[in-house]
Amino acid sequence: MFVVLGATGNTGGATARALLAQGQQVRVVLRNEEKAGLWQQMGAEVFLSDYKDRSRLTEAVRGSQGVYLMNPPPDHQPDPFLATREQAEIYRGLIDLTPRVIVLSSVGAHRRLGTGSIQTLHLLEEALRADNVTFLRPGYFAENWLQVLPLAENQGVLPSFLQPLDKPVTMVCTRDVGITAAKLLLSPEPPGVVELTGPSDLSPRDLAAQLSLRFHRPVQAVAVPEEQWEAEVGQWGLSRRAADLIMELYRGVNNGTVDYQFPDKVWRGETEIVDALLSRQPATASAS
Numbered sequence: 001m002f003v004v005l006g007a008t009g010n011t012g013g014a015t016a017r018a019l020l021a022q023g024q025q026v027r028v029v030l031r032n033e034e035k036a037g038l039w040q041q042m043g044a045e046v047f048l049s050d051y052k053d054r055s056r057l058t059e060a061v062r063g064s065q066g067v068y069l070m071n072p073p074p075d076h077q078p079d080p081f082l083a084t085r086e087q088a089e090i091y092r093g094l095i096d097l098t099p100r101v102i103v104l105s106s107v108g109a110h111r112r113l114g115t116g117s118i119q120t121l122h123l124l125e126e127a128l129r130a131d132n133v134t135f136l137r138p139g140y141f142a143e144n145w146l147q148v149l150p151l152a153e154n155q156g157v158l159p160s161f162l163q164p165l166d167k168p169v170t171m172v173c174t175r176d177v178g179i180t181a182a183k184l185l186l187s188p189e190p191p192g193v194v195e196l197t198g199p200s201d202l203s204p205r206d207l208a209a210q211l212s213l214r215f216h217r218p219v220q221a222v223a224v225p226e227e228q229w230e231a232e233v234g235q236w237g238l239s240r241r242a243a244d245l246i247m248e249l250y251r252g253v254n255n256g257t258v259d260y261q262f263p264d265k266v267w268r269g270e271t272e273i274v275d276a277l278l279s280r281q282p283a284t285a286s287a288s
Contacts, residue, residue: 001025002185003061003098005051006070007044008035010143011104014178015068015185016044022182029060054090058097066100066185071124075242084120088127095130100190102181103128105135107170107195108258115258116249117242134190137261138177139170139197140253142273145207146280152211158221160204161229161250165221168201169253170260173276176269195260196267210274226251 002019006012007028019026020043027045030036036046049056051072061067069091074080095101109121125135140162152158162169177196184190202210204221212219224232229250233243252258260266 001027001045001064003027003029003047003064003067005029005057005068006072006104007039009070010141010174011138011177011181012068012070014175015102015181016178017042018179018182019185020044022186024182024186027060027064029057051087052090054093057090057094061094062097064098066102067094067098068102068104068181068185069094069128070104071120074120075236075238078239078241080117080120080239080242080245081123084123085127088124091124091128095128095133099132100185101128101130101133102184102190103133103135104177104181105137106258107137107139107197107260108252109135109137110193110261111257114248115252116247117245118249118252118258119245133192134184135193136177136181136184137193137195138172138180139195140172142171142173142198142276143280145277149211149277152208152219153215153217156217156219158204158208158211158219159224160221161224162204163223163254165204165223167254168203168206170197170201170266171273172196172198172269173271173273175276176271180267180269191265193262194267195262195265196269198269198271198273202273207273211277214274214278 004012004016007016016026016028027047028039029047029049031050039046047060071087074083077083105121106118108115108118109125112122148159180196208219208221229247233246
């Protein structure tokens with residue numbers, strides 16, 4: 001039995017589905033019953049627990065073959081670092097209950113400063129480091145582009161915080177993150193760190209060119225000036241501190257601070273970024 005936290009999210013859900021597709025027994029930990037029926041239909045066992053409930057999580061994980069952990073995004077917390085430390089303290093008690101632990105982290109998490117919200121994952125790694133723990137560090141989530149995909153399709157404009165526009169970025173879809181997490185859970189001796197990106201690194205202009213072919217219209221990548229970031233990010237519903245960290249993250253990606261620790265050992269997924277985006281594109285996008 002493998003235990004997956006965050007199954008209602010992108011990477012946790014992808015991990016659980018990848019394990020189920022390989023015939024594995026999976027227990028998904030959900031915070032409410034809203035999606036319990038869907039997971040039960042797919043063959044998973046559902047276990048209800050809040051991620052702050054130490055005793056319930058202990059019950060969920062004890063005796064399992066492995067567990068997938070992710071830090072609930074502290075985007076709405078006034079102090080994301082404090083929230084991460086508190087969650088890490090709870091997770092530390094789970095590590096000895098199972099032989100294999102995969103922790104979702106991020107490219108750049110080996111750096112203590114200059115990476116914005118990735119610094120919370122640096123704290124998580126520091127707290128959870130152990131012989132049976134693997135930190136999975138994906139690059140920039142391809143799905144971050146979904147919110148501006150309708151603009152690309154309908155107006156031919158692809159706004160980008162990633163700059164310069166011709167700079168390739170390590171980018172990966174969450175499906176490949178889940179497939180990789182499942183592979184690591186099933187591996188007899190996974191490495192302590194896996195840095196993951198897509199089949200090829202793309203610049204915003206590269207992505208715009210690929211979307212042009214798929215949408216059958218010209219699509220142009222457009223840099224969002226940094227002086228406009230605060231107003232844009234302010235619409236995302238984040239706490240003030242979390243918003244500042246997101247903007248610092250983009251600066252870190254743009255100036256190269258967010259990078260690989262082991263560039264010669266990077267793993268690559270198989271799903272092309274444009275394919276991942278169009279498979280997730282809302283059916284109503286063309287009308288918006």
